[in-house]
Amino acid sequence: MSAADPLLAVEHLTMRFGGLIAIDDLSFTAARGEITALIGPNGAGKTTVFNCATGFYKPSSGRLVLSHGGRPATDEIDVLTESGRRWGITPAGPVFLLERMPDHEVAARAKVARTFQNIRLFSGMTVLENLIVAQHNPLMLASGWTVLGLIGARRYATAERAAVERARYWLDQIGLGDRADDAAGELPYGAQRRLEIARAMCTEPQLLCLDEPAAGLNPRETARLTELLLSIRRAHSLSILLIEHDMSVVMEISDHVVVLDYGQKIADGSPDAVRNDPRVVAAYLGVEDREVDKVEAEIAE
Amino acid sequence: MAIVAAAERPAVASRLAAALRDAAGTALLALGLAVPILALRIDVNINNQPILRPRWDYVAIAVGLAFAARLAHLLVRPTLTARTARPQPAAPTAVRARLGQALSLVGIALLILYPLIVLELVGQAGAVKWIDNFGVQILIYVMLGWGLNIVVGLAGLLDLGYAAFYAVGAYSTALLSENLGFGFWLCLPLAGIFAALWGIMLGFPVLRLRGDYLAIVTLAFGEIIRLVLINWVPVTNGYAGISGIPRPSFFGLPFNASDEGFAAFFGFEFSPLHRTIFLFYVILALALLTNWVTLRLRRLPIGRAWEALREDEVACRSLGINTTSTKLTAFAIGAGFGGFAGSFFAARQGFISPESFTFMESAVVVAIVVLGGMGSQLGVAVAAVAMIGGTELLRELDWLKDVFGPDFDPTQYRMLLFGLAMVLVMLWKPRGLIGTRSPSIHLRERRAVKAGLVKEGHG
Numbered sequence: 101m102s103a104a105d106p107l108l109a110v111e112h113l114t115m116r117f118g119g120l121i122a123i124d125d126l127s128f129t130a131a132r133g134e135i136t137a138l139i140g141p142n143g144a145g146k147t148t149v150f151n152c153a154t155g156f157y158k159p160s161s162g163r164l165v166l167s168h169g170g171r172p173a174t175d176e177i178d179v180l181t182e183s184g185r186r187w188g189i190t191p192a193g194p195v196f197l198l199e200r201m202p203d204h205e206v207a208a209r210a211k212v213a214r215t216f217q218n219i220r221l222f223s224g225m226t227v228l229e230n231l232i233v234a235q236h237n238p239l240m241l242a243s244g245w246t247v248l249g250l251i252g253a254r255r256y257a258t259a260e261r262a263a264v265e266r267a268r269y270w271l272d273q274i275g276l277g278d279r280a281d282d283a284a285g286e287l288p289y290g291a292q293r294r295l296e297i298a299r300a301m302c303t304e305p306q307l308l309c310l311d312e313p314a315a316g317l318n319p320r321e322t323a324r325l326t327e328l329l330l331s332i333r334r335a336h337s338l339s340i341l342l343i344e345h346d347m348s349v350v351m352e353i354s355d356h357v358v359v360l361d362y363g364q365k366i367a368d369g370s371p372d373a374v375r376n377d378p379r380v381v382a383a384y385l386g387v388e389d390r391e392v393d394k395v396e397a398e399i400a401e
Numbered sequence: 402m403a404i405v406a407a408a409e410r411p412a413v414a415s416r417l418a419a420a421l422r423d424a425a426g427t428a429l430l431a432l433g434l435a436v437p438i439l440a441l442r443i444d445v446n447i448n449n450q451p452i453l454r455p456r457w458d459y460v461a462i463a464v465g466l467a468f469a470a471r472l473a474h475l476l477v478r479p480t481l482t483a484r485t486a487r488p489q490p491a492a493p494t495a496v497r498a499r500l501g502q503a504l505s506l507v508g509i510a511l512l513i514l515y516p517l518i519v520l521e522l523v524g525q526a527g528a529v530k531w532i533d534n535f536g537v538q539i540l541i542y543v544m545l546g547w548g549l550n551i552v553v554g555l556a557g558l559l560d561l562g563y564a565a566f567y568a569v570g571a572y573s574t575a576l577l578s579e580n581l582g583f584g585f586w587l588c589l590p591l592a593g594i595f596a597a598l599w600g601i602m603l604g605f606p607v608l609r610l611r612g613d614y615l616a617i618v619t620l621a622f623g624e625i626i627r628l629v630l631i632n633w634v635p636v637t638n639g640y641a642g643i644s645g646i647p648r649p650s651f652f653g654l655p656f657n658a659s660d661e662g663f664a665a666f667f668g669f670e671f672s673p674l675h676r677t678i679f680l681f682y683v684i685l686a687l688a689l690l691t692n693w694v695t696l697r698l699r700r701l702p703i704g705r706a707w708e709a710l711r712e713d714e715v716a717c718r719s720l721g722i723n724t725t726s727t728k729l730t731a732f733a734i735g736a737g738f739g740g741f742a743g744s745f746f747a748a749r750q751g752f753i754s755p756e757s758f759t760f761m762e763s764a765v766v767v768a769i770v771v772l773g774g775m776g777s778q779l780g781v782a783v784a785a786v787a788m789i790g791g792t793e794l795l796r797e798l799d800w801l802k803d804v805f806g807p808d809f810d811p812t813q814y815r816m817l818l819f820g821l822a823m824v825l826v827m828l829w830k831p832r833g834l835i836g837t838r839s840p841s842i843h844l845r846e847r848r849a850v851k852a853g854l855v856k857e858g859h860g
């Protein structure tokens with residue numbers, strides 16, 4: 101367990117949908133500055149974990165503690181939990197109880213950004229506009245909640261220029277520098293995936309949650325994606341929580357892997373340890389891979 | 402060689418079809434322009450009675466010319482470019498932007514000169530009709546369309562009760578002036594504020610609703626407001642309505658024949674036309690203000706958030722946008738402009754009753770926004786001109802008697818023709834007259850977003 105300095109600590113998370121228990125008493129941590137992969141077969145509850153961590157679902161029970169700065173003392177978190185507040189300042193830095201916060205607050209205050217399993221771009225807006233919308237909150241502040249912006253204050257113009265600069269930086273990072281003025285819906289699929297990541301990065305997150313970013317990409321695009329993720333993490337002191345089915349991606353870039361099956365954690369450790377864990381092999385990796393091999397062999401015949 | 406020719410033939414045919422379609426569109430546009438400008442001429446006969454002289458031949462010639470010119474242009478131009486065989490670089494953005502600016506300045510100048518042009522062309526006798534029935538009436542709907550465009554076109558929230566805010570503005574003005582003696586210029590901002598507050602009040606309960614449900618609840622809201630106006634007799638005087646609403650003054654000068662009046666002050670001979678022209682300028686200013694504010698808001702974070710909301714609400718929330726306040730501001734600002742328009746309407750009529758704020762009113766404004774192309778300011782304005790101007794023109798269908806015989810009652814066919822025209826436009830341009838979206842910001846080149854990519858919102 102690499103929980104020296106957890107950015108996000110998921111504690112006894114349970115999510116029920118009527119009678120269905122999608123997540124069952126799940127606990128794990130995502131360490132600061134690391135890439136934590138969340139893997140498991142379809143329907144294991146991975147996306148549901150994301151939805152709980154980003155405020156889209158309210159968990160049935162459990163606690164999700166996100167700490168900026170450093171690791172807060174356990175009793176400080178308990179005091180905050182008792183107080184009923186959604187976040188608080190500890191000597192180590194601000195601490196957020198994500199399960200209590202509405203989605204937009206998780207993004208704006210706790211600085212958790214996410215992408216979606218099915219791409220959700222603003223397809224009728226241009227690539228540049230997508231990245232500017234992601235900077236809504238600082239721009240809103242600079243526009244004096246619209247009033248200053250309406251009378252054409254210089255402060256807003258400056259802020260908007262800075263926002264365009266940041267957008268331009270991210271466009272270069274994802275290799276779409278020359279498509280800024282195209283509609284996002286016009287981009288090829290792989291570019292849309294990368295744009296969604298860039299848009300999430302424009303909110304300046306501490307934690308980036310990626311839901312199957314390599315799904316539907318060809319090998320070249322996948323290679324480009326892993327490169328992008330590694331370079332982002334290096335340059336932006338970012339932590340990443342990653343759901344991914346492509347095992348080569350998971351094994352290549354993650355520092356720590358958590359395996360879910362039917363809402364329960366069945367393994368948690370380094371990629372190598374997880375890969376060789378007999379339960380994981382049985383539940384997920386081995387069986388599926390072997391079956392795929394078998395089917396492929398049959399087709400070849 | 403033969404293969405090439407065979408392959409080319411369908412291409413030529415489809416190009417011809419496309420060109421014909423495009424030219425037909427141009428002809429329709431020309432018709433829309435020619436009818437109000439050319440179709441009718443008012444002369445005065447020996448007994449000083451105005452007589453209407455239809456000039457449909459003029460209209461036919463103008464439309465025919467437009468069709469032919471556009472067709473020729475479309476068929477010749479590709480041949481020319483093919484001959485030079487050099488891809489033409491698109492006009493630089495700066496040049497095109499300046500061209501657009503120049504065009505809109507010319508448009509505004511024409512609008513400002515409109516009353517004078519009308520006076521020059523048809524004289525005092527016919528001017529009231531053209532300035533009031535066409536000018537003022539159309540501009541009220543342009544303003545309503547632009548106001549609703551914020552809610553429906555930008556934020557993608559289908560609001561079928563917009564007439565409620567129009568009513569709130571009108572009744573605020575009527576009641577404030579009746580009970581507190583406020584003048585129009587004080588009532589106007591207050592009416593906008595009240596309507597905006599009502600917009601927020603409607604917004605709260607419908608925040609969680611989407612699509613059809615939102616549409617139905619807003620529709621019900623519009624009806625509730627109207628029923629309250631009808632039944633709260635002690636305050637609103639019910640069906641009988643409120644009369645004697647003060648007319649706008651010109652910096653304190655009333656438009657009457659008295660010695661303190663506008664005409665006396667400036668040494669003009671008194672004419673009721675002065676007020677009509679003044680009202681025209683007031684509503685023109687209000688409409689232009691609406692447009693200016695909307696265009697400005699579109700380039701501000703709030704406007705971009707509205708459009709993002711229309712595109713994908715879940716993504717908005719994942720980016721930290723508070724969708725609740727974003728929706729409420731859309732409702733409030735849209736309603737506020739409706740309130741301004743209502744206040745103006747009350748002052749222009751001098752009399753209001755619940756009959757002016759029926760569902761039909763909301764439906765017409767929604768139709769203007771949808772027909773114009775949701776989100777497009779120009780499209781909404783063109784649609785308002787076509788729909789309201791068209792309805793006014795269709796009042797004058799007496800010429801149909803020449804065609805169908807004297808028993809024919811043309812007024813009954815007004816709505817039929819109107820509906821037919823709308824269906825045709827929606828067939829020809831399913832996303833409205835201007836379905837493309839102009840980006841709010843650009844890095845190198847402003848390119849319109851294709852209509853098919855722009856979402857309609859979820860409600």
Ligand SMILES: Nc1ncnc2c1ncn2[C@@H]1O[C@H](COP(=O)(O)OP(=O)(O)O)[C@@H](O)[C@H]1O
Pocket residue numbers: 117120122140141142143144145146147148149
């Ligand atoms: N909003 C919801 N309502 C009901 N059931 C849900 C909902 N979201 C997810 N589930 C169920 O929870 C389980 C886990 O789903 P999900 O988290 O999407 O799995 P994964 O992302 O691992 O493939 C599935 O059985 C799914 O049907």
Ligand SMILES: [Mg+2]
Pocket residue numbers: 146147148217
């Ligand atoms: Mg999933």
